[in-house]
Amino acid sequence: MALTGIQIYKLLPKTNCGECGVPTCLAFAMSLAAGKAELAACPHVSEEAKAELADASAPPIRPVEIGTGERKLKIGGETVLFRHEKTFVNPPGIAVLVTDEMSDDEVGGRLERFKTLEYERVGLTLRADLVAVKSVSGDAGKFEALTTRAKNATDAGIILMTEDSSIMEAGLKACADRKPLIYAATKENADAMSALSKEHECPLAVKGNGLDEVSELTTKLTEDGLNDLVIDSGARRIREVLEHQIFIRRGALLKKYKPLGFPTITLPCEMADDLMKESLIASMCVAKYGGIVVLSDLQGHCLFPLFLARMDIFTDPQRPMATSPGIYEVGAPSEDSPVLVTCNFSLTYFIVSGEVETSRVPAWLVVIDTEGLSVLTAWAAGKFAGDQIGIFLKKCGIMEKVNHKKVIVPGYAAAISGDLEDELGDWEVMVGPRESAHIPPYLKEWKA
Numbered sequence: 379m380a381l382t383g384i385q386i387y388k389l390l391p392k393t394n395c396g397e398c399g400v401p402t403c404l405a406f407a408m409s410l411a412a413g414k415a416e417l418a419a420c421p422h423v424s425e426e427a428k429a430e431l432a433d434a435s436a437p438p439i440r441p442v443e444i445g446t447g448e449r450k451l452k453i454g455g456e457t458v459l460f461r462h463e464k465t466f467v468n469p470p471g472i473a474v475l476v477t478d479e480m481s482d483d484e485v486g487g488r489l490e491r492f493k494t495l496e497y498e499r500v501g502l503t504l505r506a507d508l509v510a511v512k513s514v515s516g517d518a519g520k521f522e523a524l525t526t527r528a529k530n531a532t533d534a535g536i537i538l539m540t541e542d543s544s545i546m547e548a549g550l551k552a553c554a555d556r557k558p559l560i561y562a563a564t565k566e567n568a569d570a571m572s573a574l575s576k577e578h579e580c581p582l583a584v585k586g587n588g589l590d591e592v593s594e595l596t597t598k599l600t601e602d603g604l605n606d607l608v609i610d611s612g613a614r615r616i617r618e619v620l621e622h623q624i625f626i627r628r629g630a631l632l633k634k635y636k637p638l639g640f641p642t643i644t645l646p647c648e649m650a651d652d653l654m655k656e657s658l659i660a661s662m663c664v665a666k667y668g669g670i671v672v673l674s675d676l677q678g679h680c681l682f683p684l685f686l687a688r689m690d691i692f693t694d695p696q697r698p699m700a701t702s703p704g705i706y707e708v709g710a711p712s713e714d715s716p717v718l719v720t721c722n723f724s725l726t727y728f729i730v731s732g733e734v735e736t737s738r739v740p741a742w743l744v745v746i747d748t749e750g751l752s753v754l755t756a757w758a759a760g761k762f763a764g765d766q767i768g769i770f771l772k773k774c775g776i777m778e779k780v781n782h783k784k785v786i787v788p789g790y791a792a793a794i795s796g797d798l799e800d801e802l803g804d805w806e807v808m809v810g811p812r813e814s815a816h817i818p819p820y821l822k823e824w825k826a
């Protein structure tokens with residue numbers, strides 16, 4: 379049973395050193411009990427206490443990994459019901475379905491779209507994460523061949539979908555080294571699927587007819603030594619899916635009910651016969667706690683909004699989105715091109731770089747580390763100061779890339795120009811426009 383905050387506090391060092399990010403051991407104990415902190419944040423806790431606290435410090439929803447290498451997907455690990463309480467940590471994986479009864483062209487089209495439908499947004503690559511390979515024919519050879527094809531087409535994670543353990547074995551023969559999700563163990567096949575999951579060290583999805591059956595199955599499988607489980611409650615009606623997702627999350631977080639403490643898989647592909655409706659259901663699953671969302675196909679007009687919804691919900695509200703500091707080329711700048719300085723708040727970076735691009739004047743954009751703050755906020759907070767920017771300009775190598783000695787600072791940060799000139803010596807600091815929309819006419823007039 380989970381420990382209370384006071385029970386946890388008794389096991390902590392009680393030095394109130396604050397290294398865990400909160401001022402006292404008691405506050406840390408309370409956060410730990412509420413699942414809002416991790417024990418690893420305290421560097422002073424003893425090994426004995428660690429062992430005792432292991433249960434209390436384990437995330438209420440177990441993180442589960444699917445796949446290998448760079449495209450490995452991590453789901454679960456969530457500690458809050460609502461994003462504003464802290465943040466959601468692991469965005470749901472979006473999967474595309476292929477079956478062994480689809481034609482070659484259909485499978486090829488889906489795999490091709492899986493690979494090519496990628497979008498760059500605020501410095502992130504938005505794309506689907508998993509290929510769900512389903513046996514419909516009941517033919518192990520066909521399933522193995524399709525799994526091999528999916529594996530060769532992408533290095534992303536795979537979901538193997540069949541309730542027949544001998545067919546599952548054929549799929550695993552083709553891709554066990556990719557650590558696929560085995561979908562699914564049911565009341566009827568739990569022992570056989572459990573054995574395959576253990577043998578190949580792959581995560582296992584549990585499918586039940588309702589939450590009671592799912593809880594019985596996860597209890598049985600965890601007693602059997604399996605921990606990396608994913609839940610499918612069996613719901614396929616919209617209202618029921620939503621209820622189950624909320625019930626599972628609340629049960630795991632608020633009641634600390636271990637049998638439901640696993641990420642979930644949802645299947646909009648089995649809930650609608652047109653992709654637009656499927657995508658609407660998928661957006662509900664992204665918002666309300668799906669760990670994996672399986673779609674029957676991928677089309678840009680459905681997928682892109684889904685990616686944006688996912689990105690919005692899984693962005694940490696306490697941490698502004700930031701671009702890496704450094705020198706960015708816009709167009710093909712030469713040694714005569716202007717040098718602009720801006721902050722590393724992602725939105726500012728993309729707006730400024732977009733306006734520079736619009737101007738058709740190739741330029742060097744130097745992005746300063748302002749911890750993700752916008753120009754005005756960073757300036758007010760002392761993170762966009764003339765001397766700091768000067769030091770960065772000297773170190774980053776921009777001075778070797780141009781044959782002039784002019785740098786343009788944002789209009790809102792005009793006050794830094796004196797300090798920047800002092801730091802840079804013989805460089806001229808030019809004050810650019812306040813509004814990014816005025817950058818194109820400004821650059822067209824600019825002369826080295």
Ligand code: SF4
Binds near residue numbers: 391393396406423
């Ligand atoms: Fe207490 Fe450990 Fe936090 Fe220090 S780091 S305040 S010892 S819980």
